[in-house]
Amino acid sequence: MPESSMIGTRIRERRVMNGIRQSELANMVGISPSYLNLIEHNRRRIAGKTLIKLAEVLEVEPSALSEGAEVTLIAALREAAGSQNGIRVETERVQEFAGRFSGWANLLARLHARVEGLERTVETLTDRLAHDPHLAASLHEVISSVTAIRSTSSILVETEALEPEWQARFHRNIDEDSRRLAEGAEALVRYLEGAASSEADIKSPQDELQAFLARSGFHFPTLEEDRTGAFEITAIIDAATELGTEAARRLARDTLKQYRADARVLPIGPFLSEVRRDPSPERLARVFCCGLPLIFRRLAALPDSEVGLIGLVVCDMSGALIFRRPFPGFVMPRDAAACALWPLFQVLGQPHAPVRALLRQAGRGQETVLALAATEQTAPATFDQPALLRAHMLILPEPKARMEDPVRDVGASCRICPLRDCRARREPSIVADGF
Amino acid sequence: MDRKVLLIEDEPNIIEAISFILSRDGWEVKTHSNGHDAMDAVRARRPDLVILDVMLPGKSGFDILQEIRADADLGATPVLMLTARGQIKDRELAEKSGVSRYMTKPFANADVLEAVRSMVGS
Numbered sequence: 001m002p003e004s005s006m007i008g009t010r011i012r013e014r015r016v017m018n019g020i021r022q023s024e025l026a027n028m029v030g031i032s033p034s035y036l037n038l039i040e041h042n043r044r045r046i047a048g049k050t051l052i053k054l055a056e057v058l059e060v061e062p063s064a065l066s067e068g069a070e071v072t073l074i075a076a077l078r079e080a081a082g083s084q085n086g087i088r089v090e091t092e093r094v095q096e097f098a099g100r101f102s103g104w105a106n107l108l109a110r111l112h113a114r115v116e117g118l119e120r121t122v123e124t125l126t127d128r129l130a131h132d133p134h135l136a137a138s139l140h141e142v143i144s145s146v147t148a149i150r151s152t153s154s155i156l157v158e159t160e161a162l163e164p165e166w167q168a169r170f171h172r173n174i175d176e177d178s179r180r181l182a183e184g185a186e187a188l189v190r191y192l193e194g195a196a197s198s199e200a201d202i203k204s205p206q207d208e209l210q211a212f213l214a215r216s217g218f219h220f221p222t223l224e225e226d227r228t229g230a231f232e233i234t235a236i237i238d239a240a241t242e243l244g245t246e247a248a249r250r251l252a253r254d255t256l257k258q259y260r261a262d263a264r265v266l267p268i269g270p271f272l273s274e275v276r277r278d279p280s281p282e283r284l285a286r287v288f289c290c291g292l293p294l295i296f297r298r299l300a301a302l303p304d305s306e307v308g309l310i311g312l313v314v315c316d317m318s319g320a321l322i323f324r325r326p327f328p329g330f331v332m333p334r335d336a337a338a339c340a341l342w343p344l345f346q347v348l349g350q351p352h353a354p355v356r357a358l359l360r361q362a363g364r365g366q367e368t369v370l371a372l373a374a375t376e377q378t379a380p381a382t383f384d385q386p387a388l389l390r391a392h393m394l395i396l397p398e399p400k401a402r403m404e405d406p407v408r409d410v411g412a413s414c415r416i417c418p419l420r421d422c423r424a425r426r427e428p429s430i431v432a433d434g435f
Numbered sequence: 436m437d438r439k440v441l442l443i444e445d446e447p448n449i450i451e452a453i454s455f456i457l458s459r460d461g462w463e464v465k466t467h468s469n470g471h472d473a474m475d476a477v478r479a480r481r482p483d484l485v486i487l488d489v490m491l492p493g494k495s496g497f498d499i500l501q502e503i504r505a506d507a508d509l510g511a512t513p514v515l516m517l518t519a520r521g522q523i524k525d526r527e528l529a530e531k532s533g534v535s536r537y538m539t540k541p542f543a544n545a546d547v548l549e550a551v552r553s554m555v556g557s
Binding site for chain 1: 438446449451452453455456459474515540541542543544
């Protein structure tokens, strides 16, 4: 049925929806009820003035009546219909379906698109599973021992008058293989469980430190007071259940010492009152006559209630991330090396030139953030050793006022980054091709 | 009727079980348990049938199968392939390499017997 002839159906739908009787509508547009009836049953073509008048009374755009459902919806519906063998779909009435049940039709089209997406994901995951060497090895072990047990046990059951020596031998084999099977199954379970929960496990001292800082909200009131010393730091560390290892406690101690040193240079009272006036890091650095990294650290040590969303990431000269105050929507990789396109690494090349950039991290929600990066020297240069630097990158929400700067597309870490044709890519992504 | 079968497999207990059921069925069973010199064993034994595992230390069953098929003398030897993976790709690869029959682990003893009997066509 051609598209234009469905106008009548749409008029009828719309009229019923608006709760108008056929005769009423006919009256309002000045045609006879029987003529409207013919139109509504697609037996008379309408256009021009009558159509415009009808649209006006029905409070819709005339094109909504004349054009109906979009072409793309129809195409999507046809595709959905073609994907299912064995169900006879009334494809010849697709126009009518889309016109009369546009909500259902859109739902169907969207569900079909979703199914297709999920199917692709499942395929990719299955493929990855099939090529996982650990999994393949464990499975091979399990299948081999099952095969031996299966074959041996049926010999024991099916062979009549099996000699005692053979019997004893096969019993021993079954015992051996069942033990192997148990181990193999256990390894498999361990592997699968590990794969599922590896994100949640706390592993390295860095992770313990991170968990401790996150729980404290990156703010330590006792270290903000005037006369604090080693005693307060020890008290905080002793009370922290997250710091299970000596290495983690050591890291925490260093971090808190830095915190206290920063707090002494920039006490919270005057700092906070300036922040409340205008939190621009550049201005704060000028007011307090200090470097940007210190301002970044002090900002990132304020409670959420004062600064709102704020993230900070610090790396050493090897590029290893040694401090992370997370920013929602901006992924800072835990184990893997971060994206080489981050301004954080750029400033290591030109330590005296801070960088400001709008960043959009690929994947996820693609929120744009403002990144400010600057370096700080942590050990001076000598004739034997170069100076040691740490780069800091402050992450802030995208400013409301429009910035002239172009937005830089970056990733989190290569393996999980979907950016294509990236100049900085160092290893293939597990998401770029499959998803 | 001395029907000779060469079993190339690296799992000792699977070797033992298959050897047992085939010997009881009247086969002369020789075994070999690694991949890299499997072809020498085939040449030396000149079996009526080869049972070949896919995952062997040293060389894959597919490579050995291709070598058997490429050999002027032994090329027609029936080969029954065993694999721990029933994947379509493995099966396709085996068929492309000229396998006579293909069986996935774990298997039933009766199926192995049925297969080898039908392949040699006593």
